[in-house]
Amino acid sequence: MSDEAGLAAKEHGRFPSGRIPVVGVPMAKVPLVGNTHAGKPCLPEELDEFPEVDVPQFLLDADPASYGLEVDGDCMDRVCPPGMVAVVQPGVTARSGDVVVATIDGADSIMRRMTVINSDLILSPESHNPDHENLYISATSDHAVHVEHVAYFQSREPF
Numbered sequence: 362m363s364d365e366a367g368l369a370a371k372e373h374g375r376f377p378s379g380r381i382p383v384v385g386v387p388m389a390k391v392p393l394v395g396n397t398h399a400g401k402p403c404l405p406e407e408l409d410e411f412p413e414v415d416v417p418q419f420l421l422d423a424d425p426a427s428y429g430l431e432v433d434g435d436c437m438d439r440v441c442p443p444g445m446v447a448v449v450q451p452g453v454t455a456r457s458g459d460v461v462v463a464t465i466d467g468a469d470s471i472m473r474r475m476t477v478i479n480s481d482l483i484l485s486p487e488s489h490n491p492d493h494e495n496l497y498i499s500a501t502s503d504h505a506v507h508v509e510h511v512a513y514f515q516s517r518e519p520f
Contacts (some may be wrong), residue, residue: 386417424450436486436493448513455510
């Protein structure tokens with residue numbers, strides 16, 4: 362494999378024909394509006410001022426209302442380590458299997474993987490920490506749940 366497309370091919374000038382070079386993508390800015398917890402549901406922290414974070418332009422093309430939330434906690438550390446920025450797209454419909462930021466009863470916020478079965482909602486952690494458990498919210502529950510699609514994760518600071 363290396364001789365055909367890897368380091369050895371690069372060293373010996375044998376890259377496959379038709380390859381597409383990797384180049385930078387256009388960037389845009391989204392506001393970093395606060396934190397979301399990736400652990401137990403808790404009140405989201407809001408920032409007094411909204412610093413901006415550079416993200417790929419295609420995220421804003423898909424939803425101009427996109428915004429960033431800094432991830433606090435380890436219940437999604439297999440997907441998104443603590444301290445990363447989750448780019449949320451409120452205008453994109455969240456589907457079963459997506460990572461979402463869920464607001465429960467207008468107050469508690471949590472980031473989890475969403476599964477919908479018979480209109481019941483399961484918010485599942487993806488963590489190395491076995492202490493995190495699924496949250497089950499029945500369709501007949503009195504809880505008001507609002508979910509927003511998480512499209513992307515990245516470091517807050519450029520590398």
